[in-house]
Amino acid sequence: MDARATEFGSAEAKARFSELLARVEAGETITIRRHGNAIAKLTPVKPVLSVEERRRKLEEFFAWRKEHGPRLQPGDDLKQWINEGRP
Template sequence: MASYGVAEAKNNFTHLLDRVEAGESITITRHGKPIAELKAMTPIRPKLTLEERQAKWAEFMARPIEVPPEGWSGVEVVRRMRDGDL
């Protein structure tokens, strides 16, 4: 892992970012003590493809809407949902 002082890192920031993008980790030091680390971020990818998300949405929308009987309080509805009675 490469190590650069603050001033040197500031002067070579674009170059350091290129190295980080290539997979290298770089430590930034102040007075010889490490204060920061530059490393590439893990790419954020959706866990589901577009087609999978669309299928799940269609499945969700196809479910019937369950309306609780008239006269139930909100507490009663939540309790029955929690207990699996609804």
């Protein structure tokens, strides 16, 4: 297959595994085929959030929760809240 291809037969993928991992690490998704059928995908792992990113997301969540009013408390009936159109 062409070096720019994102699909590889299983034998070629085995022979070029290190190269394919480098491409995946760079953000590319690779499909591996056996007898013409797609059998696997190598995809980049979603990056782990840094402490600062997690802190920012938590702050965004708490701001959203404060803006959108009451929260469910132990004993509240979620179905009833939905039927009443509550947030």
